[in-house]
Amino acid sequence: MTSYSLFLDSTAQNIVDAVQAETLENTTLLKIDKPLLSKQPQPGKIISEQFDPATGGTLFILSNGIEVLTTPAKNANDIVGFSARSSGGMAALGKKLGPAGLSLTDYMLDAGLGEWSGAELKQQLAAASLQLHPFITPDQHGFSGETSVQDLEKFLQLQYLVWTAPRDDAAVHKQSMVRSFQQAKANWQSLYMWLNEKHYGENWPYPSFWLDYQFDASLADFSAARGRLFGNPRAFRFVFTGLNKQAQTKQWIEKYIASLPTQPVSSFKPKALAHGRGNELHQTMQEQRAIRVWHAYIPVPATSASADMADFLSQLLQQRLWQALRENTGETYGVYSNYELNAWQGLLIKLNYQTDIKQCDQAAKITVNEIARLRKEAASLEEIKNIRSILIKQQNERADFPMQHAQYISWNWLLDASLVGNATDFSQYTPELVHKYAKAWLGESYWAVGNINCQNRVDLAALRGD
Incomplete structure (x- = not known):
């Protein structure tokens, strides 16, 4: 969403409030001596691969139904980009789970994954220069990220954990709601929000002026929203850019993506929002x-x-x-x-x-x-x-x-x-x-x-x- 660059005194105070809502963590490095995955997954299979002329990449169809596109490196920066995207977003959560969706992306990795607490995970990501960001938009959701070629296997292990071993944490749940509310207040896009709210009507999930109760969602709602949006990796389009087709890469795709548990996909097609007249x-x-x-x-x-x-x-x-x-x-x-x-x-x-x-x-x-x-x-x-x-x-x-x-x-x-x-x-x-x-x-x-x-x-x- 676009910032309209209007910086007001109230905006400044809201930003101060947002910073104060952040949880200060102990900067002492944790002593971590354990692998990212405690148990290695049983690899699946690549059942077909074909050259894609549109992107110059390779499209892999996996045994669990997931489709993965890899495109080759265009330069020598040794960085691999990642995106996994699905239809759904806030439209799929509806009014009951919508409040959880407002804070869910802030919560998911902070709550930890598998045997890793949020603090341990954050330290591991920083040490390996890994980025993985969940996102939820009006009608889409997914992950984006990047890693160095050298840390690609660790990145693939991380995305495996995201799908298979999410954690819940009551303290992080509360912190996420407070932090998301303060960040929303600190945002100076009220005109953008107000126009959309008036135009699209009651089904638009982003109000123009935020109130703290709009973020109220139980821990059970967080878990349900996460399951609804991120519970089936087969519903996502997986893309890796800057990834050359090597034997090792294909083995890792089979081990960390083809091994993911999946279910048949029910396509989500939201009914188009009603369009009001100009305001x-x-x-x-x-x-x-x-x-x-x-x-x-x-x-x-x-x-x-x-x-x-x-x-x-x-x-x-x-x-x-x-x-x-x-x-x-x-x-x-x-x-x-x-x-x-x-x-x-x-x-x-x-x-x-x-x-x-x-x-x-x-x-x-x-x-x-x-x-x-x-x-x-x-x-x-x-x-x-x-x-x-x-x-x-x-x-x-x-x-x-x-x-x-x-x-x-x-x-x-x-x-x-x-x-x-x-x-x-x-x-x-x-x-x-x-x-x-x-x-x-x-x-x-x-x-x-x-x-x-x-x-x-x-x-x-x-x-x-x-």
Whole structure:
């Protein structure tokens, strides 16, 4: 989720509260003399492997039904990225287990794994430079991480424990709820949350203003939520980037992934959230600046093709508005646009900027005019080429960040139910094609606007019609 860079006195105090909620641990190193796994798993089998032309990697089908994609190293940094992703997320937890989902990622590793306490595990991860992070989004969940090639077996043992030997800890359970609440309060994204809460209605799981009772969940609820989301590794798409196909690697995949216990998968497809009509929301705070957040809520299928076009349009909006707002309103900065896309929400294109309070009206008019111009006429070929170059550069650099690269592949794999490589052909994005989507996606009825210290209402009339 995007930070809107509005740092207030209340935000500062909330951050202090969040830090104070952290549990201070004894910095004395624990004396640990035991293997990560007390008992070695019985290996499963790789039943098929095939070259994947989309990613240049190898797709392994395992005897327990799990599919694993490995892509080769693109450089010599010896870092392996990892992502395991499944559909579900907060949408799969519902109202009963939703409060547990708000703190679960903070809890899972801190509670420990197998014979390892949370403190022991943290020390082991730091010593071996291992990273493994659980995540829960509105309708997806999983793990991401990275490791050095030298510590790959230890990393695979760690992920084996995550699936097979979770622990519960009553003290960590309470600490996780307090810490998650304080972190939510310290977050200054209330406009983003408020717009979504108003738009999606009562089924949206993230309120705009957090109260501590919203995090209340029993230890049994934590365990149930963890089991519902992370209880069946077969439901996940496993991706390793920067991993060359070697005999040793294949043996470890059989030992630590093909050995995982699994069940048949019941696909989770959440019913799409209802889309409300555009809202305009206002907040007033003791600041000498103003901020505006623009959301376009677009009910389109969640596919990688939609994501690519949303990325292109977001970049085009950002480039247009950065120039227009800076030239005409002076003290406008932090112009930023991006998008979110998932099966539950559909597409959300986001735009925000900060400006002088006296420029609220002028900045809004410029923003509407630029969006209207994108809908009325195609961008120039020069503009399109510029956006192409930005996105192609991002593509080329993606493999330099193994964990993010693995996340990208697993996200697209889950969206499309097929593998998507690193290089969308943006040369096919012509001014006419981009204009077609700008006209369809950026109309008046899709927009909602959030304001801090801007009291004028935004006139969206110029965005009406086809």
